[in-house]
Amino acid sequence: QKAGGSITVGLELDIPGFDVLKVGVYDTAALTASSALFDTLTYLDANGKPQPKLALSWEPSEDFKMWTFKLRPGVKFHDGTPFNAEAFKANFDRQKDPANKCRCAFYISNVNNVQAPDELTLVYNLNDPSVNFPSLVSYASQTNAVHSPTAWKSKGEEYNRNPVGTGPYILKSWTAGDRMILEKNPDYWDKDKVYFDRITLKPLPDAQSRFASLQSGEVDLVWDDEYSADNIQKAQKDSKLTVHTYEGSGAQVYAFNTKVAPFDDIRVRQALVMALDRKKMSQAITNGLSRPASNPYGDGSWVKCKDDGALPEDLEKAKALIKDYGKPVEFKMLVTATPRGRMVGQVLQQFWKRAGANMEIEQVDQATIPPRAFMRQFQLTPWRIVDLADPDIQMYSNFKTGSPVALANYSNPELDKLLDHARVTADTNKRIDDYCAISRLINKEAIWFWTFQNTYYAISTAKLKGLPKMYSGMIDVSRAWKE
Amino acid sequence: MATLELDVAEEAVSQAARKGRRLGLLFWAAIGWMTFVFAVAVFAPVLPLPSPTDMDMLERRAPISAEHWLGTDGLGRDELSRLVYGARISLVVGLCAPIIGLTLGGALGMLAGYFRGRFESTVVGSMDVLLAFPPLILALAVTAYLGQSIFNLTCILGVLGVPAFMRVARAATLTLARREFVIAAQALGATHARILLRELLPNVILPLFAFFLLGVAVTIVVEGSLSFLGLGVPPPISSWGSMIGEGRESLDVAPRLAFMPAAAMFLTVLAFNLVGDTLRALTDPRQGAL
Amino acid sequence: MMLQSVPSISPGPLLKVDDLVVEYPVGPKIVHAVSGVSLQIARGETLGLVGESGCGKSTLGRAVLQLRRPTAGRVLFDGQDLTEMHGEALRRMRQRVQLIFQDPIASLNPRRKIGDIVAEPLVIAGVKDPEKRKQLVYEMLSAVGLDPTLVVGRLPHEFSGGQCQRICIARALVLNPEFIVCDEPVSALDVSIRAQILNLLEEMKGRFGLTLLFIAHDLAVVKAVSDRVAVMYLGRLCEVGPSEQLFAKPAHPYTALLIEAIPVPDPDVRPTETVPVGEPPSPIAPPSGCRFRTRCPRADQRCSDEMPELRAVAPGQLVACHHPLI
Amino acid sequence: MAFFVARRLLYLVPVLIAVSLLTFSIASLLPGDLAYTILGDQATPENVAALRRDMGLDQPIWWRYLSWLGGVLQGDFGRSFRTGQTVLQAVGERLPVSIELMLLAQLGALGIGVPLAIICAARSGGSFDRFMTGTAFGMLSVPTFLSAILLIYFFAVELRWLPATGYVPFAEDPAANLRFMVLPALTLALAEWPSIMRVLRSDMIATLQEDYIALAKAKGLKASRILFVHALKPSSLTLVTITGINIGRLIGGAVIVETVFALPGIGRLLIGAILTRDLIILQGVVLLVGAGFVIMNFIVDLLYAVLDPRIRHGHA
Amino acid sequence: MLSVEDVTVNLPTPRGNLRAVDHVDLTVGAGRTLGVVGESGCGKTMLSRAILQLLPKKAKLSGRVMFDRQDLLRLSPEKLRKLRGRSLAVVFQDPMTSLNPVLTIGTQLIETLQEHLELDDAAATRRSVELLAAVGIPAPEQRLAQYPHQLSGGMRQRVAIAIALSCEPKLLIADEPTTALDVTIQAQILDLLAREQRRRHMAMIIITHDLGVVAGRTDEVAVMYAGRVVERAPTPDLFKKMRMPYTEALLAALPRLDAAPHTPLPAISGRPPDPTRPLRGCSFAPRCRYAVARCQAEKPALEAAETSAHQFACFHPIEAHAGADV
Ligand SMILES: Nc1ncnc2c1ncn2[C@@H]1O[C@H](COP(=O)(O)OP(=O)(O)OP(=O)(O)O)[C@@H](O)[C@H]1O
Ligand SMILES: Nc1ncnc2c1ncn2[C@@H]1O[C@H](COP(=O)(O)OP(=O)(O)OP(=O)(O)O)[C@@H](O)[C@H]1O
């Protein structure tokens, strides 16, 4: 272990900012920065167990609807503002305030309120029981990162690009579209475990040149995903490079709009799902790196089902169903206008063509998909179930009747009942049963389907050590070092 | 006048002889390649080729073999077949878009150069607006709004080319409109339409044609760039430009996927220009007079 | 004015130019190309127009045909004011008046066949029948000494300057106009071609009874073809008179200077070294009074104060000079 | 001259208004409602309606345009809803990058294209000329997204001479800045020199047939002086025009090159604004870039006058 | 000073080989003036360019051009360059196009001076002003900063002459130096050339088709037809005792100032042969009124008449005084 030195990280995206009210949700790039700038109450260790960070200890109530955290004393924000329960509550209230209409509020919908009974005590009051709550707050996302209330108040509009946290690194400079330079926080409460003097984050949007930058030694670590399988496999063979992988939960998913033809007919939906050969597909698009998914939870989740009700891969059956449907099956699928979006679209198209269905690819830019999805202006759209420590938030909003994100426009009292039950149940095993029942139901109804589980990649020089597991795809370099 | 007749008859012969001699081997090679590309593109559906969209997902980037003459692409599709079908798109877009620019820009430029005055200012001003406007936004707006199709793509590229053609046509017309033969036509009482069509057009078309040839090359490449940004031809249709873009992803593993379409494009563009240059030289009176 | 004293061959002038002014804007300045020229040409007459390069001869010719709209003044052709005419009326009138351009090659569209070029006036005049057109074109081409069958299908660049000139003449004559402005039809040609063309024009005149305005700066040529000659200097007429008379007894110092400067094709007549006569003044800022005064050996105060009017000095000979030579 | 400048400035106004109007209407027509984008998962119809009201999106388009224009006239171009940066800040940060890239690229393209054009014109029809014609079309057939990555592999990964991606401001470290800019500028230059070469070559060939070139030879001048002083200047009007258009375009950013080389230029700002429907940024950038283009056009006109005294003195 | 020996210029064209200059021999001595006349396109300009080695690239030149006892054809390019402009100067046909429109008069004058005489800036400027003054351009200091388009045609031609004279050449070739100018300016320019020639004993070749100029300004004349010199004689002999029918026809085609208007001119009918398909016999034969069968079949060589200075190429020369009654 060597202290000092610096690291340059090549990220995919340009970070828009950190003010939750502005950016709503942190993307993968913002997460890397936020994990260095901010602290969360807890963090997950290598075994996935929550460990103290800003919180020293925590205690649930009987029914897991109230969690009490004891905070670490003497912590200060980078601007000198003391960190305490009040400051934390201010952060939370700001997100929750309906007047702010924060997109982030969605992720804290289960939290009714946060109380600060004293300087170092924090109480979360939840609407529904949550057994895994300390794990949920470990992730340096928009909802969990703790900002300095004085900073956002005094900086106003400028706060977005001048974030102030308690984290191990302080924002030194930031050129839009180019470099963000973070310097070690000399007053950090845990400064002995922080090694790099400086972190440089760069958006490198093009996958090929990003990898080339790593090869040429300009950056030490790059974000990557399985679509650059060639590069990943090349790096795996290269002794000078290390590939970091994390097999997370969640999946890449697709939602049928069940209110419009031809997807108002279950036979069509089932046929399309059965026509897929995920292994082949993985081979074709990611050299086999992608892990097929048969349910929305994935291997990384604690929800493990003996029977998830996945429909069999059966081309003949699919053909038969489509024949049975009688009418020609023709539809458009939204696809992001990126090389990988086109690739996946074409492969799906190919499978469905074989089953006798005609899919037309509609390329749209990334920003168009959410509004079209929310306005239900699509027949089939790609979506993603992100990696969270508890499936509830996403499952509930994705499938509960009337939720804006219930993209399938599908309503089933039984599904609603299961979702409600899983949400209010504290017993993990019972919840697993519920979620497996949900999976079976969805798979059978084929309102959504899943192709691959989420797997996260980062490639670095072999010298880089101490990179923690990339929970939820978050690359946290704040405690890494170079040999 | 006996001698005059003699001379003239002789010249007629020499003119015929000249055409045969002037066109070199290169010209015929270029014609050959163009005919080949056109024929292959037109007859693609009846050629014994595998489907350009059928994937053999386990055979991606297969090397050259008896089954796949040029191997397969990143999704296991027959590369040769995609090249052939890509030729159709690239040729259609690469020729039609500059034709749109040529006709629209050419007409506007000629009118502006001929009538001058306020009309000219308006045309030049609106072309400046078009030039000052980021082309990407136009492309995005049109594809987002009207959908992605070869037709729309051709129109976008065509419209984007209009200002340049307008400038060329206007510049040529400005000098020509002052030339004596135009005034001569006016003196004869010819209408504006007649002067524009009969006197100016045959002369303006030459520089426009030269520019058109360069435009074909540029358009095929720009189509590739738009495909790269997701604004090009809708998949699974292939164009040479989009194939280069796809090939770029496997540059390490199978560089030929990017270079083969680039080579096809290069040869075609070069052939167009060789043929164009030669034809131009043949019809240019000044060259003939020497 | 004093125009009544000009002899004319037939009663009533065919063309009457009244106080014509033509100006070209050049940037913020104005070129005074033609400033107040009046003249008239009788039916069947040839008026020669001479003057140094840039004095406004072509401009005058074009303004007469309304190819360059005059700034002021009137052009009466057969009693009708051309300056008042527009659009269709003017187009119809143009079938009666024609122009042979200074540069014959430039005035033929390099990309049109000779047949089309010569037929163009017919098409414009509305001769619909292609056979009729063909016949007229063939007749006219033969008349200018070209073999129609060999000529019609070829492009202008395949012809020599002299042949192009004949093509231009054919085009001008094919509609049987009454009046032709010949703008330096021979100045760029060598002696032998020049002679061919001059002969042709004379012949046409005899055949069709044409009226000509013949512009040139070669005095010998002008004398050979004209009944009367007008001399221009810097946008103004300085002298008009019957050609023999004018050449024998020039009244204006400028005319005299011109005639003196003609090189004589005789090795025995060695040119005398003339006194440098200075630069022609710019038409953008022409001198006040008489425009020739800056180079005139006889100039005095009156010449710079007062603009001389054209007045008769001999029968038919008018001069605009305060100190005429006769 | 003052008259000329004043007229040009007057011309700028309608062009810019038209550009902004066009952008505004096109941007408003782009699918994807800003309210939905901002609200994301919160996009219930009520929330959407409320947000639209707050942002003034429910106003008629002309009203929104006029209020935006009013702001612009007072020097307020607005702020990004996403980053909170003002338009001037955002453009101010990125414009130097784009301008530097544009200048270097033009220098490169002219540096390659002009000498080659001169040599080709001087030996037109020769084997060198033919070879360069072929090369030019070869280069024209390689899209920038391909040549960029090839250059990176060759110069950055294999040879390690130059960095693959990134940027350092010139003020911070001029040497490093140039090292970062070489490859992107070269990529653009490679795409542009063929057309520069072709255009200048044909103009030069025409000029070299002029009498005054023969006279220059007859005066016994050196070939270099004839080509560069006597022939180049009168042949470069078209060259100046297309360079002007290229520069104008590049002020608006070279999206692909900026993306591949990760340069923080206007192009990425623009495409980012389009993709996130950041209309305020989009509007502002297009307006400023449009102004840049018009100014470039103006400079081109001035250059015409410098190059050709006949234009300078008002002779048509 | 200069002797052109058996010079032939072939131009490969799409229509075939074009023989622009066909076995021409000429000599000019110091202080002498040679006039070259002939029909448009007969190769006068090509001949002058052949002397200067300024032919189009594809042109093939054979023969010898001896200048100052050096063969220009075999001179290294660098030596040739040093000679051009310094000892061998030229004034081109068209004053409007032979000056570079984008460079000032000063630049174009000074660069020649600096190239050959290695003057510093101040000296070169001084010399330029002197030169401009010498050719009669008013206000020469101001002119240095002006561009060609700001000068009149006559002034431009004089600038071109000033450039040609700047390094005091031993031989000046003037290709139709006055064609585009009117007679007064033409006289000025020719006077100027004559003065310079007398002052420095310079050899001069004047190419023209104005026989008046030839008669007055030259010592010797070469008549060219279809690329060949068909007659060469001291100027008075040519006008008085021409032997070649073409020369006769040329002189006859000239309009005379002393003739009455409307006198038909004896033009030469037909036109010269296509230079790409030379005739076997005398190239003038098809148009020659004396031509017989032998003329069609055999090419006459240049032969001396009564003196060796007078040569002609004809089988049926006109007897002395036949057509010469000038
Ligand atoms: N289109 C024009 N714009 C500006 N000035 C012009 C234009 N045409 C002619 N001029 C100027 O008008 C004056 C008269 O020109 P014009 O052509 O009538 O002369 P010209 O007597 O025919 O001369 P030349 O003998 O050379 O043909 C000249 O000073 C000329 O420079
Ligand atoms: N660059 C060229 N290429 C081919 N042929 C040419 C070229 N220049 C001139 N010629 C031809 O060479 C012949 C001689 O031309 P040249 O210019 O010497 O004639 P000229 O006697 O000077 O005529 P003019 O009196 O019209 O100036 C002509 O037939 C001409 O067409």
Ligand SMILES: [Mg+2]
């Ligand atoms: Mg004229």
Ligand SMILES: [Mg+2]
């Ligand atoms: Mg000549």
